[in-house]
Amino acid sequence: MSAAIMRAGSLTIIGLGPGDPAMLTPQAAAALAAATDLIGYGPYLARVPARPGVVHHATDNRVELDRARHALTLAAAGRIVAVVSSGDAGVFAMASAVFEAIDHGAASWRALDVTVIPGISALLAVAARVGAPLGHDFCAISLSDNLKPWEVVEQRLTAAAGAGFVLALYNPASRARPWQIGRCFALLRAILPGSAPVIFATAVSRLDEVVTVTTLAEADPAMADMRTLVLIGSAATRVIARPGSSPWVYTPRRIAAA
Numbered sequence: 001m002s003a004a005i006m007r008a009g010s011l012t013i014i015g016l017g018p019g020d021p022a023m024l025t026p027q028a029a030a031a032l033a034a035a036t037d038l039i040g041y042g043p044y045l046a047r048v049p050a051r052p053g054v055v056h057h058a059t060d061n062r063v064e065l066d067r068a069r070h071a072l073t074l075a076a077a078g079r080i081v082a083v084v085s086s087g088d089a090g091v092f093a094m095a096s097a098v099f100e101a102i103d104h105g106a107a108s109w110r111a112l113d114v115t116v117i118p119g120i121s122a123l124l125a126v127a128a129r130v131g132a133p134l135g136h137d138f139c140a141i142s143l144s145d146n147l148k149p150w151e152v153v154e155q156r157l158t159a160a161a162g163a164g165f166v167l168a169l170y171n172p173a174s175r176a177r178p179w180q181i182g183r184c185f186a187l188l189r190a191i192l193p194g195s196a197p198v199i200f201a202t203a204v205s206r207l208d209e210v211v212t213v214t215t216l217a218e219a220d221p222a223m224a225d226m227r228t229l230v231l232i233g234s235a236a237t238r239v240i241a242r243p244g245s246s247p248w249v250y251t252p253r254r255i256a257a258a
């Protein structure tokens with residue numbers, strides 16, 4: 001039996017990493033090489049080199065459930081399907097949509113061979129770029145209110161900052177959501193010291209990468225767009241200034257008893 005026949009009717013959910021092909025794991029590369037059909041948001045699919053005979057199903061970013069159902073339907077028809085996301089597919093990305101579609105979909109989809117392949121999420125790539133800001137407890141929050149009420153975002157930001165977590169903010173801004181990040185800084189300035197480090201990391205690991213280390217007091221919301229991850233240090237996070245180079249940022253692993 002050929003490998004293709006053995007793997008027919010499979011669906012693999014793949015994280016492509018933050019952008020640099022060197023941050024695509026060998027496991028993800030092997031799964032991409034085995035696929036007959038690739039499904040994902042157009043700009044992510046564009047990162048996968050075309051191969052003869054492989055069908056690219058590019059979709060809009062807002063139709064995750066439709067895309068997941070399409071992927072499951074193709075897999076059920078015997079195709080070797082790969083659903084691709086940037087970073088890690090399980091972090092604010094397609095893997096949840098696939099399982100939601102299975103949860104509410106055809107009973108036969110539960111018998112499919114579904115595999116999730118981890119990727120390097122933006123928060124890991126950004127943290128590595130600046131030092132070790134995630135060395136102690138941290139919290140990842142998406143600022144998008146497309147899928148949850150903004151009040152929930154505010155409650156979570158307030159609770160997480162008050163509890164001393166370093167914050168990794170995904171989806172801080174887009175053309176359709178320009179004000180959320182400014183509101184977030186205003187809220188956090190009432191909880192954290194103005195000296196708390198803030199990192200704006202845009203397009204990390206890509207050619208147009210820009211990383212800026214500033215403070216909560218000086219953080220300018222205009223520095224964030226849809227390709228930016230914003231990291232906000234806790235009161236324990238430290239900045240090591242370096243003459244002529246951008247500073248290192250780290251959070252010590254040990255904190256004193258309260």
Ligand code: SAH
Nearest residue numbers: 018087088091121122170171203204228229
């Ligand atoms: N699954 C992805 C996250 C998708 S949500 C992951 O695990 O990384 C999209 C958000 O991810 C963006 O708004 C941005 O906040 C962040 N992001 C993705 N790639 C990035 C990169 N190369 N540099 C900085 N932030 C990135």
